[in-house]
Amino acid sequence: MPKSREIHLTRRPAGMPQESDFTLVERDVADAGDGEVLVQNLYMSVDPAMRPRLTAGQALDEAMMGGALGRVVQSKHEGFAVGDLVTNRLGFREYFTSDGKGLTKLTPDPDLPLTVHMHALGMTGFTAYGGLLHIGALKDGEQVFVSTAGGAVGSVAAQIAKIKDCYVVGSTGSDEKARWLSDEVGLDAVINYKTQPIRGALEAATPKGLDVYFDNVGGDHLEAALRRMNTLGRIPVCGFISGYNSGRSAVSNLSNIIYSRVMLRGFVGTDFMHMYGDFQRDMAGWLKDGRVKYQETIREGISQAPQALIGLMHGDNAGKMLVRVSS
């Protein structure tokens, strides 16, 4: 019977989450019974979409939900063997027992690091892929803007658009990330929104307007993009991080969508699961060719999970924020 440390949400944050909103709890986890497995989490994913669940959705005084990659360490379930890798939604804990529901076996690509399955080659990358190509109906050579282009989803979206021969502008929150996007990723224009007002900077960077805005931010970024949308433009709305903590996410010029006949559409990755096979084939190839680059920010140990989530909200991450739960 292993001891598992897990992170509970013990107070709903008002505005930016604080470490004191969370509590590290140690508890006993039962060994695998008949038809069960015991899973040890290896890595957990830290995502912007976790923030709204802190306000509503995540139960208080329970271990938090969240994407993770674990390894089966005991099995009395005929579908799983010890050593199997499994993705799961029970991220904020070291161990858990399961009847197998909600576990998906992962066969890692032997030519790529394991962690890429947690981002570019996992749901994060798939969100970018389907959001841009399916929801955004991207066509080769279009004019594209991606916000939080230094983040896990944004960086993949921006690079897919480059692969599709688009003109791509990215926004990010630090000069260091901006340099990576310019020098390593090769975006056509990069805006550090903390030093350049987004509205004027985006106008200057988009002489041919915008056909697609991949929105992770909402608020002032969305307002700036709405001023630049070309006729029949598309805005896949993946996140609204501007409003997650501040509540300052009002959009004042939404009426712009009428005359330019612009579409906005909120989505989640499960909206286009029919594309998952294509995605895995394309993305594995792009990663191996070096056409999709990535960054990771890895915090060590489950106790660091709250700080990792808070740091993500402050933009401390370069690329995907992960916590190594065990190794």
Next chain:
Amino acid sequence: MPKSREIHLTRRPAGMPQESDFTLVERDVADAGDGEVLVQNLYMSVDPAMRPRLTAGQALDEAMMGGALGRVVQSKHEGFAVGDLVTNRLGFREYFTSDGKGLTKLTPDPDLPLTVHMHALGMTGFTAYGGLLHIGALKDGEQVFVSTAGGAVGSVAAQIAKIKDCYVVGSTGSDEKARWLSDEVGLDAVINYKTQPIRGALEAATPKGLDVYFDNVGGDHLEAALRRMNTLGRIPVCGFISGYNSGRSAVSNLSNIIYSRVMLRGFVGTDFMHMYGDFQRDMAGWLKDGRVKYQETIREGISQAPQALIGLMHGDNAGKMLVRVSS
């Protein structure tokens, strides 16, 4: 050579337009030359979408543009005969000469009043039809909300949704219009947004949420609808009258579209011209069957055009606002 009175925009309104923003000008109009027609306008259409053009789009000190129905009174053009009815975009004047470009011959339905071609059976009705069925992808039996349901577009949209066996809620700005929508049109619920806060009233009226919101208003109506949208809901955005005069049209909860995966799409009637034949057949039938009812508010004489437009902004119209230019 007839004299024509026409309405010029002589000052851009700040906020609600005033009569003093417009000037009635009398001028000589040339007789039809070779390849030309002289058209006398009979009716002009007064539409909410005219308001944003007063701020940008409509030239100052020129006769205003706007939809109209006229009659050819002189013709030296082989495509038109004296007596032909023609729709045109040169509404705010009594007479004009034309080389025929921008004129569309109208063959009126002999079993319907001529003016229905200006609204339910014209572009107004087509905007409702395509906006609901094409952009909104309405399915039979869905949950629907239509704002400005007493207006020319909204009343048709609401009735098409009823014909499609939907549960339909409408909002309007007076008890008289609300009664017409309840008693004559038979909507399932009607909200007078001037006496009932829209957010609470819409929540009470939509126990099964909303699949489609046909938006003519934006602002607080859109915010209220965004709180009620079901998964994969659609919001065809036809107008944003909340912001046309006040500028108070910010939307604070647009992030709701993400988890419910809601689509908003701005549109204009020309986006779905491939449906025009179906529309004319369906709508003529519905009008003759009495399944689509309508109201008209007709002002007399071109000099009343500015007041008609201002009145529209105040909700003085029941149904379609028209000006009878001549008879």
